[in-house]
Amino acid sequence: TSVLAPAPLFPSVAYSIDLYPITQYSFGKKAPFPVKDLTVEDRLNRMRRNYKKCGMRRTVEGILLLQNHGFPHLLLLQLGPKFFTLPGGRLRPGESEEAGLKRKLASKLDPDDESHHNDYEIGEVMSTWWRPTFESPLFPYIPPHVSKPKECKKIYIVQLDESGRFAVAQNTNLVAVPLFELYTDVKRFGPILSTLPIALARYNLHINR
Amino acid sequence: TSVLAPAPLFPSVAYSIDLYPITQYSFGKKAPFPVKDLTVEDRLNRMRRNYKKCGMRRTVEGILLLQNHGFPHLLLLQLGPKFFTLPGGRLRPGESEEAGLKRKLASKLDPDDESHHNDYEIGEVMSTWWRPTFESPLFPYIPPHVSKPKECKKIYIVQLDESGRFAVAQNTNLVAVPLFELYTDVKRFGPILSTLPIALARYNLHINR
Ligand SMILES: [Zn+2]
Ligand SMILES: [Zn+2]
Ligand SMILES: [Zn+2]
Ligand SMILES: [Zn+2]
Secondary structure, X not given: OOOOOOOOOOXXXXXXXXXXXXXXXXXXXXXXXXXXXXXXXXXXXXXXXXHHHHOOEEEEEEEEEEEEOOXXXXXXXXXXXXXXXXXXXXXXXXXXXXXXXXXXXXXXXXOOOOXXXXXXXXXXXXXXXXXXOOOOOOEOOOOOOOOOOOEEEEEEEEEEOOOEEEEEEOOOEEEEEEHHHHHOOHHHHHHHHOOHHHHHOOOEEEEOO | OXXXXXXXXXXXXXXXXXXXXXXXXXXXXXXXXXXXXXXXXXXXXXXXXXXHHHOOEEEEEEEEEEEEOOEEEEEEEEEEOOEEEOOEEEOOOOOOHHHHHHHHHHHHHOOOOOOOOOOEEEEEEEEEEEEOOOOOOXXXXXXXXXXXXXXXXXXXXXXXOOOEEEEEEOOOEEEEEEHHHXXXXXXXXXXXXXXXXXXXXXXXXXXXX
């Protein structure tokens, strides 16, 4: 049959990400962030206020990878025994995703002392998640009958420099979790983090020794 | 700091896939395929024989999308009340992934009578899965200490023509499953199919009415 619609263009290349040894990075601490919400209700109220003011919450997060014992590891912020997040955060009104993610990565991961800034090269969006109501979890699509989602979260792949210095807030830990641990522990890491290895499998993860 | 390693190149565009109404396709049946294995043991033995002869099993499968009630649906082959697969299959030795996937899609989905061939435009790899041993499930990475995986499965995104005629083997059904049903029913669809919506979320799924 003849093709009436113009064919979409796909690249046939596999994108490469360079993973450098964990030993080429240093990990420290810096002043803690002020706590924004003491309760889940506080947090929901803050989301509602912000939604009224600025519309849908736009958040961006980064996938930062390095290698340890030759296996890909993902950098996660640990805020409690069972609470892990990707580094990132909320965009300001009008702020671009790339600029906002760079700002958030610097504020969450760079040392305070201005002596070093890490290079974060922002790559492509790896997955997108939607929150239909303030109370609901995120879904990888806008569910049917939802016309005004309350949050859109985009997860970007980020190329790290071959070395770096990280410092995270006193009350958090920066941990490097191997992909096989993420994938096999849904209970610990939840539906978004535990499935990241699936989306990462399209890339050529290049292990640098 | 200065960047010593050359920066990888990422495209900043979101790839578009066109989804056409399910009503523009017809769905029929054709002669059943011969049954290759009667038991799980038969299947494992066949895999072992093939591995000795041809090395790692290479399989390719296609994501074929259309729209129904304005929502993206995925085409799946249903082989039993709880057994769903993507259309696709095993590559011949030396066969390219693109040619092999086109051959498999035609053999599984095209009518027998040569009156119509569907156009399957093969896009990029959406995810890659590895089977470390004959008996194990698939993982979205090669687990540590596995040097010779027994199977590598690549899942490609496929652009369907705006209309088409499908015919599947007598003993199978072709079903169109909405993405939200896949994602919310891990028990029914398993870890590979139920997480497809996550990887699909990077694409611009363009609903054509
Ligand atoms: Zn490289
Ligand atoms: Zn480790
Ligand atoms: Zn389109
Ligand atoms: Zn439907």
